[in-house]
Amino acid sequence: MKLVWCPDTASKAYIDTVKSCELFEESSVAELVSAMAAGWKAKVIVEAWSVGGVVSTSIGLAVASRHTGARHVCVVQDERSRLEYVEAMLRGVGVSPEVIVGEAKEVMMGISEVDFLVVDLRRKDFARVLRVARFSNQGAVVVCKHANAVGTSFRLRGVLPLTTRVVRTVCLPVGKGLDIVHVGSSSSGGDGDGGGGGGGTGSVTKGTGRWIRHVDEESGEEHLFRK
Structure with missing residues (x-):
């Protein structure tokens, strides 16, 4: 990855988040995610929030966006979610980030150069959010919350766009479970599978055979069939 880790910024964001989240649940998740976003010097932070x-x-x-000067965007599904989110943020810290309402594919396709993405896996459309994300050429970090409750860690690679080069993944027992994926920079080259696009059905050539790749729109599970 071309993202460069800055421990000083990470520690400052961590400490500020500890102070800001004293009265909230899941503060351990907030502190870790804040430190990661700040430490990786994220410039476009997107979260898919669940009502x-x-x-x-x-x-x-x-907090992390203040330390890195990042654009912080929250993606919600409807006006009710937007109102609930903004009200909660105003109560918590007195400010709300940019909030975009709409269908996952349409909204995510309109946000480019994402280098830090947080998705709540309790959203029914979480697979679509991940599948159409437009990551930065410098690489990105994807954090999926509530992984234990949904049980999706084994199929996250299949949910991400086919051209995504996954550098490493890790599952952490923090909060309700965090699945974290590091996406490599585009300049580092792909993983040799070829192809393009996200979900649906596509074809991949491997060796002398041809494989048909299908991703279930709802579950995000990936299946390969040899033709």
Whole structure:
């Protein structure tokens, strides 16, 4: 990855988030995510928030964005979600980041150069959010919350766009479980699978055979069939 880690910025964001999230649940997730976003010097931070969820992670991301000068965007599904989110953020820290309402594919396709993405896996459309994300050429970090409850860690590679070069993945027992994926920079080359696009059905050539790749729109599971 071309993202460069800055421990000093990470520690400052961590400490500020600890102070800001004293009264919130899942503060451990917020502190970790804030430190990661700040440490990687993220410039475009996007979160796909789920209605009914706490905003501690959002506060952590807001803190990180202040330290890195990042654009912080929250993606919600409807006006009710937007109102709930903004009200919770105003109560928590007195400010709200940019909020975009709309269908996952349309909204995510309109945000480019994403280098830090946080997705709540309780959203029914989480697979679509991940599949159409437009990552930065410098690389990106993807954080998926509530991984234990949904049980998606084994199929995240299949949910991400086919051209995504996954450098490493890790599952952490923090909060309700975090799945973290590091996406490599585009200049480092692909993984040799070829192809393009995200979900649906596509073809991949491997060796002398031809494989048909299909991704389930709802579950995000990937299947390969040899033709």
